Amino acid sequence: MTATTANSERSTFNPGKGAGQPVGIAILGHGTVGSEVLRLMGEHSEAFAHRIGGPLELKGVAVSDLSKPREGVDPELITDDAMSLIERDDVDIVVEVIGGIEYPRKLVLAALNAGKSVVTANKALVAAHADELADAADAANVDLYFEAAVAAAIPVVGMLRRSLAGDNIQRISGIVNGTTNFILDAMDSTGANYDDALAEATALGYAEADPTADVEGHDAASKAAILASLGFHTRVKFDDVHCEGITGVTAADIEAAREAGYTIKLLAICERVTDNEGREAVSARVHPTLVRREHPLAAVNESYNAIFVEAEAAGSLMFYGNGAGGAPTASAVLGDVVGAARNKVHGGRAPGENTYANLPIADFGVVPTRYHIDMEVVDRVGVLSEVAAKFSARGVSLKTVRQEESGENARLIVVTHTATEADLSATVEELSAMPDVKAINSVIRLGA
Known part of the structure; x- marks a missing residue:
């Protein structure tokens, strides 16, 4: 059953439990986020009851290791049998903060199929299986919330689902990974190289012991898939997102960007792409991007996140804040819990997935972009015109060309006008094959 079919066939009547009735909560996971969710639930229980119209009642916490101490949690509520907890009749909402994909997928589907509403902070799960989860939620007429899956406390999911509906x-476009933003900001502000900036991020706790998911762009790509799906009413999965990380960004790249009036950010970019015949498609991509110094995204420093939305009527909007961390993520999780609990008490259901547009995913080669290319060439008369001819042959026009001395060679820094990714990529390959081009130091796309 497709989401569209499910949306049209499901019953929209949900009478609710009634004002004053308790809402049973099961939490799957007690790590950084899960422990903060429990703390805030306890500290603000009275306020939540007023906001919901009935109290939240914790029914259990599922963990993988019962031997670990769980400070502040009644031992009677802790279990290592998550499935049995999900299936209890007194559980109304399941909160998944485990992480990973396959095991959480099994648990979340079981919860939805059992008629429980689900709140998850798991971007990898949502990006990989949004269609399956949405269909299960529709079939059971329950809520599936995932505000915390994109940028923690920044309310971008609710904005796309409701405010800009x-x-x-x-x-x-946006900065949706705090680790990579910290690294690039450190490189920009101190002149550090990538390895030193990564080491600092690790020492300060911004980077994991294995930072691969962050620095290779995978984390941001999961979030880009979610943003594109919501923004363009089209199912976009992780595998649909073109993904490049920051490991190849050098201190020289940062300095060249600065000289040209830019900074480098790892951006998630989701947009409508229209071909020459007026056919629309969706492009979702993650890669290091040159951002003009005067653009609001350029000022987003350290581990902060920001998402810049361009809408037809509303114009340009930016959402900024903490995009990670236990407390900010727990704030978003609990916002979803309050929403789902209100529906359990008073009836109704939040807006679900809507993929009516069903746009195709654009081939990356047709995506329009601009390049900043830094190269070393033989310093002789005629080389510049030969380089320019390679761009011209592909229909790529040049916006600026700057030449500097570089030992026995010359350094050329070229900024192009907009062209397709395929034409620009092919041009770079042809430049690399020229005998008088000694090195392509870097190729970075221009964005905001």
């Missing part, structure tokens, strides 16, 4: 979104 009356508008047409053209483009979403």
